[in-house]
Structures are given as C-alpha cells and as structure tokens.
Amino acid sequence: MDIHQNFNFAIEILGTISFAMSGAFAAMQRRFDPFGVLMIAFVTSVGGGTVRDLLLDVPVFWMHDLVMCSVIFITAIVAMIFKSVERKFRVTLFIFDSFGLGLFTIIGIQKGLNAELHPIICLTLGTITGCVGGILRDILLNRIPLILRKEIYATACIVGGSLFLLMVNYTHLSYVFVQVSTILLIVAIRTLAVKYHWQMPKFYGVEENSEM
Amino acid sequence: MDIHQNFNFAIEILGTISFAMSGAFAAMQRRFDPFGVLMIAFVTSVGGGTVRDLLLDVPVFWMHDLVMCSVIFITAIVAMIFKSVERKFRVTLFIFDSFGLGLFTIIGIQKGLNAELHPIICLTLGTITGCVGGILRDILLNRIPLILRKEIYATACIVGGSLFLLMVNYTHLSYVFVQVSTILLIVAIRTLAVKYHWQMPKFYGVEENSEM
Amino acid sequence: MDIHQNFNFAIEILGTISFAMSGAFAAMQRRFDPFGVLMIAFVTSVGGGTVRDLLLDVPVFWMHDLVMCSVIFITAIVAMIFKSVERKFRVTLFIFDSFGLGLFTIIGIQKGLNAELHPIICLTLGTITGCVGGILRDILLNRIPLILRKEIYATACIVGGSLFLLMVNYTHLSYVFVQVSTILLIVAIRTLAVKYHWQMPKFYGVEENSEM
Numbered sequence: 001m002d003i004h005q006n007f008n009f010a011i012e013i014l015g016t017i018s019f020a021m022s023g024a025f026a027a028m029q030r031r032f033d034p035f036g037v038l039m040i041a042f043v044t045s046v047g048g049g050t051v052r053d054l055l056l057d058v059p060v061f062w063m064h065d066l067v068m069c070s071v072i073f074i075t076a077i078v079a080m081i082f083k084s085v086e087r088k089f090r091v092t093l094f095i096f097d098s099f100g101l102g103l104f105t106i107i108g109i110q111k112g113l114n115a116e117l118h119p120i121i122c123l124t125l126g127t128i129t130g131c132v133g134g135i136l137r138d139i140l141l142n143r144i145p146l147i148l149r150k151e152i153y154a155t156a157c158i159v160g161g162s163l164f165l166l167m168v169n170y171t172h173l174s175y176v177f178v179q180v181s182t183i184l185l186i187v188a189i190r191t192l193a194v195k196y197h198w199q200m201p202k203f204y205g206v207e208e209n210s211e212m
Numbered sequence: 213m214d215i216h217q218n219f220n221f222a223i224e225i226l227g228t229i230s231f232a233m234s235g236a237f238a239a240m241q242r243r244f245d246p247f248g249v250l251m252i253a254f255v256t257s258v259g260g261g262t263v264r265d266l267l268l269d270v271p272v273f274w275m276h277d278l279v280m281c282s283v284i285f286i287t288a289i290v291a292m293i294f295k296s297v298e299r300k301f302r303v304t305l306f307i308f309d310s311f312g313l314g315l316f317t318i319i320g321i322q323k324g325l326n327a328e329l330h331p332i333i334c335l336t337l338g339t340i341t342g343c344v345g346g347i348l349r350d351i352l353l354n355r356i357p358l359i360l361r362k363e364i365y366a367t368a369c370i371v372g373g374s375l376f377l378l379m380v381n382y383t384h385l386s387y388v389f390v391q392v393s394t395i396l397l398i399v400a401i402r403t404l405a406v407k408y409h410w411q412m413p414k415f416y417g418v419e420e421n422s423e424m
Numbered sequence: 425m426d427i428h429q430n431f432n433f434a435i436e437i438l439g440t441i442s443f444a445m446s447g448a449f450a451a452m453q454r455r456f457d458p459f460g461v462l463m464i465a466f467v468t469s470v471g472g473g474t475v476r477d478l479l480l481d482v483p484v485f486w487m488h489d490l491v492m493c494s495v496i497f498i499t500a501i502v503a504m505i506f507k508s509v510e511r512k513f514r515v516t517l518f519i520f521d522s523f524g525l526g527l528f529t530i531i532g533i534q535k536g537l538n539a540e541l542h543p544i545i546c547l548t549l550g551t552i553t554g555c556v557g558g559i560l561r562d563i564l565l566n567r568i569p570l571i572l573r574k575e576i577y578a579t580a581c582i583v584g585g586s587l588f589l590l591m592v593n594y595t596h597l598s599y600v601f602v603q604v605s606t607i608l609l610i611v612a613i614r615t616l617a618v619k620y621h622w623q624m625p626k627f628y629g630v631e632e633n634s635e636m
Contacts, residue, residue: 030568035578039555042548050479055262057273060479072483092308118278124254131251140559142568144242144354154247267474267484330490336466343463346565356454356566366459 015121019045020072023137024079039074047133102183105130105157119165126161152174152193161185227312231257232284236291253288259345310402313424314395316370319340331377338373364405372398439524441471444496447561448503458492465500470555522614529581550585550588576617583612601627
C-alpha cells in the first residue's frame with residue numbers, strides 16, 4: 001500500500017498546487033495585493049475540503065497539518081514571482097487542475113463512504129470537495145461561478161464520481177485501478193470538452209434581475 | 213400526533229419543492245447548464261437548514277436522509293422540462309414559497325428551543341433557516357440578495373417568529389394551532405406585501421463603492 | 425486578572441460595535457431596509473468569529489450569550505437614527521474599527537493556541553477572525569472585498585499577529601503588555617497606511633472575465 005499512498009499524496013499535492021495557482025493567477029488578474037493573492041489561493045485550495053469536513057463534522061483537514069498550508073504559501077509566492085510566464089504553463093496547469101479535480105472528488109466520496117453515508121450523499125460530498133473551492137474563488141472575485149455555467153466541470157465530477165461508486169460497489173476491481181481510471185476519465189472529459197468546445201445545453205434566459 | 217407530523221412533513225416537502233423551484237428558475241434565467249441548475253436548486257433548498265445545523269453542531273439534516281435530495285433532484289428535472297410554463301404557476305409557486313418560509317422559520321426556532329437556547333437566539337436561527345438559502349442563491353447568481361432589500365421577506369420571518377415564540381412561552385394554545393397560525397400570518401404578510409407593494413422604508417444612499 | 429478581563433471585554437464590545445457600525449452604514453448606503461441593515465450589521469460583527477468557531481469545532485460564541493446580539497441590535501438602531509451624522513464620527517469609527525481588528529485577531533490566535541494548534545494555523549485563525557466579517561459584508565453587498573484589495577487590512581492583521589506569536593513564544597513579557605502592544609501596532613499600521621495612502625504593491629492585471 002505504500003506506493004498507493006505515495007501516489008495519492010503526490011496527486012493531492014499536485015491538485016492543491018494547481019488549485020492554489022488558479023486562485024493566485026485569478027487574484028493577480030483582478031489586481032489584488034500580495035496578501036489578497038495568498039488568501040484567494042488558500043480559499044481556492046482548501047475551500048471544498050473544508051466545507052466537506054464541516055458537513056461531516058470531522059476535524060478540518062488543514063488544521064492539524066502544516067503541509068497543505070506550506071504548499072499553498074510556496075505556490076502563491078512562486079505564482080507571484082513567475083506571473084509573466086503563466087501563458088507558457090497554461091496547458092500544464094490545466095492538466096494539474098484536472099488531476100486535482102479527479103482526486104479531490106474521489107477523496108470526498110471516500111470520506112463519505114467511511115462515514116457510511118448513502119452513495120448519493122457521497123457523490124454530493126465528492127462534488128462539493130471538487131467544486132466549492134473554485135466557486136468561493138469566483139464569489140470573492142465577484143463574478144458568476146464559471147464552473148456552474150461554462151466548463152464541463154461539475155459534470156465531469158458527477159460522471160466520474162458515479163462511475164467510481166459503481167465500480168466500488170458492483171465490481172471486484174482493485175481500488176488503485178478504480179481510482180486511476182476514474183481520474184483518467186475526469187481528465188479525459190475535461191480535456192476533450194475544452195479541446196472541442198463541448199458545452200452542456202443551456203437554457204434560454206434573459207440576463208436581468210427580474211425575479212420570480 | 214400522527215396527523216400533526218404528516219402535516220409538518222407535507223409542508224416541509226412543499227417548502228423544499230418551492231425553494232428548489234425558485235433556485236432552478238433563477239439559474240435557468242441566468243443560462244446555467246443542467247448541473248448548475250441542479251446545484252443552485254440544491255443550495256437554495258438546503259442552505260438555510262445546513263447553516264443552522266452547523267451553528268447548532270448537530271448532524272446536518274440532509275446527510276442521513278435521501279428524501280430531501282431526491283425531492284430536490286426531481287424538482288430540478290421537472291423545472292427544466294416545464295420551464296416554459298413557469299408563468300402559469302407563478303402564483304402557486306409564490307404560495308408554496310411563503311408556506312415554506314413559514315415552516316422553515318418554525319423548524320429553525322424549534323431546533324433552537326430543543327437546544328435550550330435563549331428565544332432571541334432561536335429567532336435568529338429561524339430567520340437563518342428561512343432566509344440563508346435565498347441569500348446563497350443570489351450570491352451564486354452574483355446579485356445583491358433581494359430578500360434583504362426588496363420584499364417583505366426577512367421582516368415576515370421575524371414578525372411571524374416573534375409571535376410564535378410569544379404564543380409558545382406565554383399561552384397554553386395547542387402547538388398545532390400556534391404553528392398553523394404563525395404560518396398563515398407569514399403567508400398573509402407576504403401576500404399582502406406583494407399585492408399592495410408594501411415595502412419597508414429604505415435609507416437614502418448612493419449606489420457607489422465609496423466606503424467608510 | 426480582573427482589570428485585564430474587563431479591559432479585554434471593553435475592547436471586544438468596542439470592536440463589535442464598530443464592526444456592526446461599519447456593516448450598518450454600508451447597508452444603508454446600498455438602500456437596504458431596516459431588517460437588511462440589522463442582518464448586515466450582525467454578519468459583519470460575528471462572521472469572523474463564527475467561521476473560526478466552526479473550524480475549531482467549539483460552540484459558536486454568540487449562541488450562548490445574549491450580550492453580543494443585544495450590542496449589535498442596539499448599534500444597528502443607533503446607526504439608523506444617527507445616519508446623518510456619520511461623517512462627524514468617521515475618525516472615531518475608524519479607530520474603533522482598528523482596535524476591534526487588533527483584538528479580534530488576538531482572540532482568534534488565542535483560541536487556536538488553546539486548541540494546541542501550530543502557530544501558523546493560529547495566525548490563519550486570527551486573520552480569519554479579523555477579516556471574514558468584512559469579507560462577508562462585501563459579498564452580501566455584491567462588491568469585491570475591499571480588504572483584499574485596497575486597505576492595509578489583512579496585512580496589518582498578519583504583521584501584528586506574527587509579532588504577537590513571537591512575543592508569546594520567545595519572550596517573558598506579561599500577557600497584557602504583549603496584547604496591548606500588538607493592538608497598538610495594528611492600529612498604528614492602519615492609521616499610518618490610511619493617512620499616507622500606503623498600499624501594498626499590486627499586480628498588473630486586466631479587469632475582465634478571461635479565465636485560465
């Protein structure tokens with residue numbers, strides 16, 4: 001299991017880094033000062049897991065562990081220093097981000113299964129873990145959360161998470177295989193969606209403040 | 213008590229449905245994709261109760277119960293299918309929404325009383341249960357929460373909740389009577405407010421970003 | 425210790441009042457109705473401490489104590505009555521606000537130390553206690569949180585909190601002295617920053633919705 005745990009840890013760190021990067025770059029685009037950039041990076045990275053842990057009433061994962069905070073801090077510094085080279089690493093960041101989304105989703109589902117919750121609730125927790133960080137980032141930057149509207153993001157989360165639950169419950173495949181194939185599916189969905197401009201069908205709507 | 217519990221359950225389901233409807237229609241107006249619509253419906257329905265349960269440090273009500281999630285899921289699907297007929301059911305939805313607001317407020321107060329908190333804190337929890345879902349919906353849609361500004365919404369919550377607490381503490385009326393009359397009062401306040409364009413007095417203010 | 429506790433209590437009340445004032449005035453500027461003003465005042469005052477207590481999984485501080493709710497309620501009423509004289513008290517409010525920020529930061533750090541967390545996590549909790557109320561206020565008013573962008577606010581928090589932790593851990597100075605000097609440092613940083621228009625360096629960025 002050592003290799004498996006190291007694999008998980010490596011992907012979680014990569015996911016945390018890419019979520020922090022995405023927050024830091026978005027905050028710099030909006031002209032935040034360095035501490036603002038650090039805060040947005042922090043919220044984007046740990047937001048989803050924090051809400052999940054509060055809902056589960058288990059200790060919040062980053063409170064008793066300095067690794068995450070250190071990783072985010074260093075990532076934010078690096079992002080500020082290498083701001084100008086963002087464009088060169090855009091594809092790399094996108095891939096990190098997709099792997100992070102996949103792993104974060106699985107971590108959320110796994111935590112729900114450990115608490116013996118119904119698979120549907122576990123899927124909800126997985127989606128929350130994957131998506132809330134990006135939603136909080138967009139709220140703090142005062143824009144409509146893009147992942148609810150533009151990219152195949154929550155959709156990739158839900159499709160991948162459903163497959164994961166089906167494989168865990170109804171097959172005898174090894175856990176590592178199930179996990180890796182789920183992550184690859186989520187990465188594939190997102191990559192193809194962005195490459196070929198896939199979008200979920202949207203509803204015709206008027207962009208105004210009229211209310212029910 | 214069976215009839216009483218069934219009555220509560222029926223109203224809670226109707227309230228959940230109408231809050232989910234209100235979220236789903238608002239998200240479709242903003243051109244969200246189907247999963248975005250589902251998420252906004254979910255947050256609008258369970259947001260208030262979730263924050264209340266986190267504050268009380270009790271298990272979050274929808275985590276161990278599939279009924280709410282299923283109801284919201286079906287409601288969101290139905291809302292997407294029958295999007296075009298929204299206008300026909302506007303009055304029905306409004307009445308559901310008002311009943312839901314009344315019952316959610318009472319549930320929040322009751323949970324506070326069960327935890328032996330002071331009536332003022334219970335009233336705060338009732339208002340949170342009734343209003344936070346709509347506030348989160350508006351934050352996610354990137355607009356100023358309307359219920360803080362336009363409709364007699366929080367006001368109906370607070371007036372109804374105060375009456376409920378007075379009747380529970382200082383009279384010997386049956387609980388069902390107290391509950392039904394509170395809900396009817398809240399529905400009446402909201403209906404009359406909308407019909408006759410009642411508004412709370414507002415403060416003169418400049419609509420700019422100048423800050424204290 | 426009696427004088428020390430009274431001193432703490434007095435500053436905490438002054439901080440609560442000034443945070444509630446800041447919320448109430450901002451809500452009146454945006455033309456909220458009286459209950460909206462009350463809610464924004466409440467959220468601005470208790471938001472930071474509430475998130476801190478949820479993260480620590482300890483009872484939320486205002487749930488078992490009527491003093492805070494009463495203070496906020498009276499403050500909101502007073503703010504509504506004396507709205508027109510806001511300008512005269514602007515400097516007084518600013519000083520209250522800075523003292524409140526200092527004390528809230530220290531309370532957050534102290535609660536983290538009591539839970540035997542790492543100093544870096546304690547500093548994070550202190551910053552959350554000081555800053556989240558103002559961030560929630562700005563989210564509810566649908567504007568980009570100013571404290572992340574304009575004022576030396578989070579910066580004062582982090583610098584003051586770091587000094588506090590250094591003095592607590594590595595010196596034998598009396599706790600009262602450490603506390604008072606931290607608060608004065610935070611007040612001094614903010615006052616000088618506003619007086620001389622200090623700003624942290626910002627990042628060049630385009631104000632658009634383009635996303636990674």
